Amino acid sequence: MKKYIDKYKDDMINDLVELIKIKSVEEEKVDNMPFGNGPAKALDKALELCKEKGFKIKNIDNYAGHADLGEQDETLGILCHLDVVPEGEGWNHGPYSGAVEDGKIFGRGTIDDKGPAVAAMYAMKIVDDMGVKLNKKVRIIFGTNEETGSKGIEYYLTKEKEPDMAFTPDADFPVIHGEMGILIFDLKKKLEDMEDDNFKILDIKGGNAPNMVPDGAYAILKLKNDNILNNIQTLISKNDNLSMENKNGEIKIIAKGISAHGSTPKKGVNAITILLDALNEIISNDNDINKFIRFYKETINEEVNGKSIGCGLKDDISGELVFNVGMINIENEDINLKVNIRYPVTKDDKQVFDGMRKVISNYGIELVEDEHAKPLYMEKDHELVTKLMDVYRDVTKDEESQPIVIGGGTYARTMKNAVAFGPLFPGEKDTMHQKNEYISIESLQRMTEIYAKAIISLCE
DSSP: OHHHHHHTHHHHHHHHHHHHTSOOBOOOOBTTBTTOHHHHHHHHHHHHHHHHTTOEEEEETTTEEEEEEOOOSSEEEEEEEOOBOOOOSOOSSOTTTOOEETTEEESTTTTTTHHHHHHHHHHHHHHHHHTOOOSSEEEEEEESOGGGTOHHHHHHHHHSOOOSEEEEOSEESSOEEEEOEEEEEEEEEEOSOOBOSSEEEEEEEEOSOTTBOOSEEEEEEEESOSHHHHHHHHHHHTOTTEEEEEETTEEEEEEEOBOOBTTOGGGSBOHHHHHHHHHHHHOOSOOHHHHHHHHHHHHTTTOSSOTTTTOOOEETTTEEOEEEEEEEEEETTEEEEEEEEEEOTTSOHHHHHHHHHHHHGGGTOEEEEEEEEOOEEOOTTSHHHHHHHHHHHHHHOOOSOOOEEESSOOGGGGSSSEEEOOEEOTTOOOOTTSTTOEEEHHHHHHHHHHHHHHHHHHTO
8 A cells, every 4th residue: 555655645745735725715705616716716726626536527516515435325524624714814834835945745635624624635546546446335425525514514414425434634643432512602892982091902913714823813992092102102011922013093902922723722822801801901991992801801711611701611531611702893883702612522502602692691791603613522442443443453553542523623513423533643643623734644644554544444
């Protein structure tokens, strides 16, 4: 098998670079493209690459698509997604350049999830080249809005039969036998008074997506006098994460954080928290903005387990709840936080919301529910888990790692008999949803071998 992996090394890199160059962030619907031009273009390219490899392809109304190896009745699905989160700032290489340097391919989507999709494509190609007799059809399925709600795959499943079993290369190795529940919701406060003795707040914005730790946020202030300007300049001079712009008496205070995946907020630095801390230092009146900031500092601030806001749940399987503030904005006289929570697999959304509502009611904060994905849990001795674990151990010789539970959400939870499997190896740096996202070429080749052997194991 390794000779095939070496044979296709350059082709894999070139295919991945082609996909990375397509900015497939979800946008507004355009014509027959439900998630905008980028995701539809990426789907077309992925299907084209599969067709070149001899697979039978099908596009399901630009919501999703698939490519088949074989025509058997039973199906093994490999679930991938081609959409990406926004790129953020501070990249050393262009986020859509597909730059190759020091044995790594850089770009948004390289590890989440275009790189693994390419690995799965070539795993199918290698199994076909080897002439392995399979008892199941292998179907690689490409979704186009996994990062923003998985509506594409839900639509796909109304048109196509669900695979009999599946894995998705969109998390970590070895095998993910559980995924925490995911909630996205808004915390809002009505703004009737936005004026201070020294300035009026014109705008507050921050973050790119609820499932990302925001790496940027800003507030625009209209100054009433120059006295406060010195205070702002002094504040900024003491904090490397703050800067300012002064245009005709309007001061823009800019906070800089470090992006990370919303399921691992400890790996990032939240720019919204930095910004609200700064505003807290210069606001003197007890206006609505100040009340909101006080709520934030007393119930959220740097906490990522939800304890102070009333939802600090945990269990022995998945550990503590994960709380990420992903976005902030002022709109229609409301100040609004967009929050992303990952809750333990033995708990439910009602427990999360009931606990929070008891706390936020004391601050006049409204909670507006948005999206909910229930937890996934599969026993460690399930056949799908054990077979994938055996393949992982055979390739990596890692006998210590055990099936794990994650806070991330994958396509696995959209189907009855599916788990996440890779692509991030234990000990590897996790750059998902971060600047300078990359995949190492060595890892790309190794996961291709794992996925090829997984196909053989599950389809013998």
